[in-house]
Amino acid sequence: MKRILMLASVALAAVTSPALADITVCISVSATGPAASLGIPEQNAVQFLPTMAGDTKINYITYDDATDPTAATRNARKCTEDDRADVIIGSSTAPTSASVASVAFEAQTPVIALAPVSVKDDVNVWTFRAVQTNKMMASALVEHMVANNVKTLGFIGFADAFGDDWIAALEELLKDTGITMDPVERFARSDTSVTGQALKIGLANPDAVMVVASGTPSALPPTALRERGYKGQIYMTHGSVSPTYISVAGAAAEGSILPVGPVAVAGQLPDSHPSKAIAVDFATKYNAVHGEGSVSAFSGMMFDAGQLVAHASVEALKTAQPGTTEFRKALRDALENVRELVSVNGVYNTSPDDHYGHDERSRVLIQVRDGKFEYLPVD
Amino acid sequence: MDSTITLFLVQDGLINGSIYALLAVAFVLLFAVTRIIFVAQGDFVAYGGLTFAALQQGSVPGSIWLLAGLGVIAGILEFLRERHTLTRPRILGILAGDFIAPLALVGVVILVAPYDMPYLFDMALALALVVPMGPYIYRICFRPMANASVLVLLIGSVGVHWLMIGLGLLFFGAEGYRAAPMFGANFVVGPVLVSAQSLLVMGATLALLVGFYLFFGRTLAGKALMAAAVNARGASLVGISPSFSGRTAFLMAAFVGAISGILISPLTTLYYDSGFLIGLKGFVAAIVAGFASFPLAVAGAIAIGIAEAVSAFFASAFKEVIVFSLILPVLIWRSIRAPHHEED
Numbered sequence: 001m002k003r004i005l006m007l008a009s010v011a012l013a014a015v016t017s018p019a020l021a022d023i024t025v026c027i028s029v030s031a032t033g034p035a036a037s038l039g040i041p042e043q044n045a046v047q048f049l050p051t052m053a054g055d056t057k058i059n060y061i062t063y064d065d066a067t068d069p070t071a072a073t074r075n076a077r078k079c080t081e082d083d084r085a086d087v088i089i090g091s092s093t094a095p096t097s098a099s100v101a102s103v104a105f106e107a108q109t110p111v112i113a114l115a116p117v118s119v120k121d122d123v124n125v126w127t128f129r130a131v132q133t134n135k136m137m138a139s140a141l142v143e144h145m146v147a148n149n150v151k152t153l154g155f156i157g158f159a160d161a162f163g164d165d166w167i168a169a170l171e172e173l174l175k176d177t178g179i180t181m182d183p184v185e186r187f188a189r190s191d192t193s194v195t196g197q198a199l200k201i202g203l204a205n206p207d208a209v210m211v212v213a214s215g216t217p218s219a220l221p222p223t224a225l226r227e228r229g230y231k232g233q234i235y236m237t238h239g240s241v242s243p244t245y246i247s248v249a250g251a252a253a254e255g256s257i258l259p260v261g262p263v264a265v266a267g268q269l270p271d272s273h274p275s276k277a278i279a280v281d282f283a284t285k286y287n288a289v290h291g292e293g294s295v296s297a298f299s300g301m302m303f304d305a306g307q308l309v310a311h312a313s314v315e316a317l318k319t320a321q322p323g324t325t326e327f328r329k330a331l332r333d334a335l336e337n338v339r340e341l342v343s344v345n346g347v348y349n350t351s352p353d354d355h356y357g358h359d360e361r362s363r364v365l366i367q368v369r370d371g372k373f374e375y376l377p378v379d
Numbered sequence: 380m381d382s383t384i385t386l387f388l389v390q391d392g393l394i395n396g397s398i399y400a401l402l403a404v405a406f407v408l409l410f411a412v413t414r415i416i417f418v419a420q421g422d423f424v425a426y427g428g429l430t431f432a433a434l435q436q437g438s439v440p441g442s443i444w445l446l447a448g449l450g451v452i453a454g455i456l457e458f459l460r461e462r463h464t465l466t467r468p469r470i471l472g473i474l475a476g477d478f479i480a481p482l483a484l485v486g487v488v489i490l491v492a493p494y495d496m497p498y499l500f501d502m503a504l505a506l507a508l509v510v511p512m513g514p515y516i517y518r519i520c521f522r523p524m525a526n527a528s529v530l531v532l533l534i535g536s537v538g539v540h541w542l543m544i545g546l547g548l549l550f551f552g553a554e555g556y557r558a559a560p561m562f563g564a565n566f567v568v569g570p571v572l573v574s575a576q577s578l579l580v581m582g583a584t585l586a587l588l589v590g591f592y593l594f595f596g597r598t599l600a601g602k603a604l605m606a607a608a609v610n611a612r613g614a615s616l617v618g619i620s621p622s623f624s625g626r627t628a629f630l631m632a633a634f635v636g637a638i639s640g641i642l643i644s645p646l647t648t649l650y651y652d653s654g655f656l657i658g659l660k661g662f663v664a665a666i667v668a669g670f671a672s673f674p675l676a677v678a679g680a681i682a683i684g685i686a687e688a689v690s691a692f693f694a695s696a697f698k699e700v701i702v703f704s705l706i707l708p709v710l711i712w713r714s715i716r717a718p719h720h721e722e723d
Contacts, residue, residue, distance in 0.1 A: 032548075033548075033553070034553055035553075036552070036553045037553055037554060156695075159695075159696050185695040185696075186695045186696040187691075187695060187698075188698075188699065190650070190652070190653055190656050191698075192395065192643065192646070192647035192648075192649075192653065192657065193391055193394075193395060193646075193647060193687075193688070193691070194691065194695075195387065195388070195391035195688060195691070196388060196391065196688050196689070196690070196691025196692035196693075196695065196698075197691055197692070197695045199384055199387050199388065199692055200692050200695075203384065215553075215554065215555075216554050216555035216556075216648055216650070217555065217648065219557070219648060220647070220648060227572070228387075228572075229572075244554050244555070248555065248556070248557045248648055
């Protein structure tokens with residue numbers, strides 16, 4: 001009897017605790033729920049993440065948080081307590097990422113979020129992001145506006161934190177450009193009509209209109225604006241880079257300009273772009289498994305997070321063993337000192353002040369032409 | 380703000396308002412007949428619109444499984460309930476109505492969905508899929524507790540709402556859809572561009588409202604329903620079955636919801652959870668009418684639609700706040716005017 005018990009406990013230990021030398025990466029994405037259109041491509045990219053850091057194996061454990069911050073907290077606890085994760089990747093939205101980040105902070109585990117989440121300073125020490133800030137994306141659009149003599153800009157955006165952040169970013173970027181932003185209109189994801197807002201913008205007739213929305217609701221403002229006969233340039237955000245935007249907005253989407261991570265148009269990038277080679281390689285593999293044209297900026301974010309983990313792990317392995325507090329600390333330090341790491345969504349250079357690590361190489365402009373997203377060269 | 384803008388806003392308000400009006404009428408009807416404040420009313424809008432959009436795209440809408448499931452559950456419950464009094468024709472009737480008919484419809488949809496069907500056929504098919512859900516839901520969920528208090532019935536209807544939202548996400552996915560319009564044409568009336576689809580929405584609303592008026596005033600079933608609404612006990616004494624009136628009221632409510640969804644699906648992008656907010660505005664209009672008066676409900680709904688359009692123009696960030704704040708003075712006025720009476 002004693003022997004059986006001992007055997008059982010040995011077997012149990014073998015099942016529950018990972019081999020000591022392996023690196024454990026725990027992933028929580030929103031593969032279901034309202035942010036499923038982000039979480040699914042992210043989850044699909046997990047199989048393309050690096051499996052080795054030097055001579056050490058990397059194991060991935062994936063959870064779905066259903067776009068629910070409570071579920072994200074639960075997942076993160078599972079990651080830190082049961083799976084003894086060395087690093088967590090996730091989650092897909094700002095609210096779920098905030099949940100993951102606060103648990104990771106308690107457990108002193110580094111986390112790479114896939115959403116531009118803002119957290120308290122002490123939490124931020126452990127929180128990194130494999131995603132561009134809204135301001136980084138906005139700057140690409142503002143450069144295009146300045147180059148194309150836009151003097152007045154209308155704005156219509158979500159009445160939520162995403163819209164607020166874009167207004168703040170644009171106000172700062174437009175300060176010395178002589179471009180005025182007026183009128184500033186808001187709408188909700190669930191709205192069935194933006195006629196009132198479109199009329200007001202049409203009346204002011206600005207040179208261009210900035211539409212801040214994500215997913216399918218992005219289609220509503222351009223449709224209403226074109227219906228009311230607005231002829232100016234329409235700018236969208238990276239949140240609108242999805243096939244459903246084009247299919248729902250139809251002709252109204254034509255000509256609109258969007259910023260996006262380079263991977264989304266990997267094949268069309270100029271050879272001079274640093275991410276070209278790795279992005280084409282990733283896109284080819286991804287499309288081969290998940291269907292032609294299925295690669296998106298979201299799958300690229302997960303890939304980037306994997307590159308960051310592998311890169312930092314090599315550094316951390318020099319001083320500590322996976323599964324220990326020291327290793328997590330070393331991993332965090334390494335994630336904060338990344339230099340010129342080329343990945344599919346740009347080139348990473350992190351520092352204690354910058355846990356995003358992106359610069360202007362992390363976004364390109366695309367334009368909708370003939371129902372497709374086309375790379376728009378900047379000259 | 381010149382007259383052109385005013386006209387545009389009024390047009391936009393009228394389109395939204397007419398959908399709210401239909402839903403408000405359904406709210407009032409259901410409450411009067413069954414005392415249920417049917418929160419899931421708006422979900423029929425989403426189901427109708429999304430089922431129609433799926434059929435148009437040539438894919439099989441997931442809602443067929445809900446219809447089949449509801450039919451089978453309702454049929455089994457019927458057998459259990461009548462197990463002591465079953466006769467052969469009754470058994471055949473239940474088998475045909477609750478098992479064979481929904482499953483046959485599911486089969487038809489799976490067979491014809493991949494083909495390009497005429498617009499009206501898709502429309503009829505979407506209606507045939509969504510409308511029977513109303514009576515089924517009544518039979519499964521509300522008939523067993525028909526004598527419960529208004530509060531318990533309300534909690535039941537909230538449960539139905541969450542169930543429909545959750546299943547809606549499963550059936551239709553998180554992305555929204557927009558159907559193609561029945562008529563793509565636009566007219567220029569004076570300075571205003573009017574789309575044929577928006578005229579269709581307003582015309583259909585008007586026709587439905589007139590239809591309701593005639594149904595309640597001229598037909599036996601309508602008068603029976605009216606009687607059940609005025610006094611349920613009295614109605615059952617003279618032979619109007621509460622179960623019949625409940626089923627009929629749910630049938631009409633589901634029809635109103637589904638047809639609203641089909642009508643507006645070319646005008647806006649519908650999501651699996653869009654129905655709730657649309658329904659909520661119909662609900663506000665029903666409250667304006669004190670859950671009793673049909674004409675007041677319609678007037679309230681149109682007023683809400685126009686208030687929404689105007690506030691979207693002047694203060695878009697506060698649109699919903701303004702629309703839902705409008706209910707406050709109405710509630711105050713009603714509570715002053717009509718003394719509170721205990722729930723019966």
